[in-house]
Amino acid sequence: MADWQVITGGVTAPKGFRAAGIAAGLKPSGSPDLALIVSDCEAIAAGVFTTSQVRAACVDYCQELLEAKPSARAILCNAGQANACTGEQGKQDAIASANAIARALNLPENSALIASTGVIGQRIKMDQLQAGIPKLVSSLSSEGGEHADRAIVTTDLITKSIALETQIGDRPVRMGGTAKGSGMIHPNMATMLAFVTCDAAVSSPLWQEMVRRATAKSFNQITVDGDTSTNDCLLALANGESRTPAITAPGPEADRLEAMLTEVCIHLAKSIARDGEGATCLIEVVVTGAMSDRAASQIARTIAGSSLVKSAIFGRDPNWGRIAGAAGRAGTPFDQAELSIALGDFTLMTDGTPQPFDRAAASAYLKQCAERSTLAMSKILLSSTQSSNELVVTETQVPFERQSNAIEALSHPVVITVDVGDGPGAAKAWGCDLSYDYVKINAEYTT
């Protein structure tokens, strides 16, 4: 049983957080493009950043700031321009953005974290950003989570957020998260961003460790098209406003908080995978029996990322040969005579030997997973209006209904279970199928 419950409110569900999202004119479409999340008091802050050698200015800025001082009051995010590969001027723009929002909030200069997403090589439209800040700050609200959700997306089909509540010392602790990213083939805007807020009181080293481990089990285990962005980042704030006892050492409370954090991150990560361009379903790969968790992760990610596997799933083809092939090339040793593969409840291979199974029924299982997930996605999309290339989310559903549909869309993954031996290593990874629309959309895109 999960030790938490789903609540509404996204990043503003935890106490002491306000958020806003406005259209500041950074996106050509006129959609919301500037988001702000503010904590009422100084919050412990942890960040995880892209491992790419080519990094946006905002990534360097945040990493340096958090190394000097692992706390913050605000996160400013612009969508439209990635501010990556923009040289010295890009660095200056990043600093100017962070300073501008800090000034507008009457905070010291190093109080705000920043994130950018959009076209690589384009500087932030600083005039529009500066001009938008007063309105952004005046729009801050303790119910502004959804506005922030909408202002950070680029080519996403749907916004992605979640909020959970648990008990620490008999008092409620809340955590909220929002993310953007749909990977796949998109005109330069495949960046993954995630922001997590929490009102628990937790020590900085513990929080940083929790965030690192939760990322390893969630965002690092999704794969859409394998392209890591210059701007990928997760920023997580914990402000203590729940007034619960401070968690300063490992133990049951720390475990509960980390489990909730992991759940938030996994939900956001799955949402990104499910929103892959043209995807019709979510794929969950469960690997057991590996030499280590790390080895299991590698096998799970390789299967989830295999074009051959992804296209077989789209073809509703229970093609165990492609799964075995992907497992084999994952770069981690195992004995093929111990390889077992299942798809949903269908056993396809046991100890290296193909098993007879009902192909039609297994194919129907794949079809059913996709239909259920697509139905839930449709319910969200029907309540949105969108432009052709860039999302203009004006979701009219009540938050609770939207959240239910978002959870439902992730509740029918195609489950691929792979056992590679007697080892203790286990891991999960998520991806999506590779459909006709994936390249169709892209093939029709030219500059």
Add this chain to the structure above:
Amino acid sequence: MADWQVITGGVTAPKGFRAAGIAAGLKPSGSPDLALIVSDCEAIAAGVFTTSQVRAACVDYCQELLEAKPSARAILCNAGQANACTGEQGKQDAIASANAIARALNLPENSALIASTGVIGQRIKMDQLQAGIPKLVSSLSSEGGEHADRAIVTTDLITKSIALETQIGDRPVRMGGTAKGSGMIHPNMATMLAFVTCDAAVSSPLWQEMVRRATAKSFNQITVDGDTSTNDCLLALANGESRTPAITAPGPEADRLEAMLTEVCIHLAKSIARDGEGATCLIEVVVTGAMSDRAASQIARTIAGSSLVKSAIFGRDPNWGRIAGAAGRAGTPFDQAELSIALGDFTLMTDGTPQPFDRAAASAYLKQCAERSTLAMSKILLSSTQSSNELVVTETQVPFERQSNAIEALSHPVVITVDVGDGPGAAKAWGCDLSYDYVKINAEYTT
């Protein structure tokens, strides 16, 4: 200047080699599906095999045989069934195939190497194979290279072969090669096979080293969809029938032979990349200034394999941001302030700073590369007849004309040049663009 010339004849161009290819009823289509290459005398043999943990029976068989005795007289290849994931019975079938062909050639049992390609999980149709062997052996001819080319392909659009001649000790030495594979999304038949024949006299350790290094610079540097097959293998025979002085130690002759071998392997590897499903052009990525050749290889492969880069090339979009992004995530450190990128003759980025360039002209360059390559491919295809899903190659062009067109199809790659610093490491990699047809073909495939 290249130290060799192109000749016709493929794997039967070198002295003392005969080959054959027949339709034995292994493929449902009735196309040629059984190939044989025979050396008149015992030939030094070297092999490079898939690194997958899930390996076909033929791969294990050849590797064990070559470890025990690095020489062979024949290579038997069947197309239609991969004989991978077929357990103990698959092993027995592999041994039975090798023994059957050896008996038919009046050779000892461990004289023949074997290779399989086709559907994973399917055993070789042994009755058809056994029944076909007499006809296969009686069809052997010193002009049979093209027949073997046609009998090893599966979903390839065109056959892939080459032959070169050089001088060793003032006498001609010839080398021929044939390959199959088109990677991309194919129903379980993405295996890459390559067979090289040579009439040079060379010592076994030298030949093995040469084959290993040539593979690293060629087959290991192509990427189509990233899926390594259970059956991938390269087998290379050198029989000494040129009667040239034996090459037993490093030196100018060894260098010349290795250069020719590398050229044969690169030609075959590029041919496979160019034949990627739906591809409209060949992409060549040249990386310099890396810390090591290994680091350069990794960056080059990552760029060539990036879905975002591949789709930009198909969109005729000179999108340097995607190239920079792919270089950055290749997993090898460099300073982004030293990153320079060119596309053909167009400088897109210098020392980390985007450069102004004529986008329309750069786009026209991409278009022109594709048009020239496609024209040459069309000339080959017009002389072939094909079935819908499986190749039925009945090329009517004279060998010389076909070979010229095959070389022409590879002569206009889209060249991406990336410099990452002052290091000594350099490498090339090849891939193809990602087109609408890539998924179109696959999306329409269901079992």
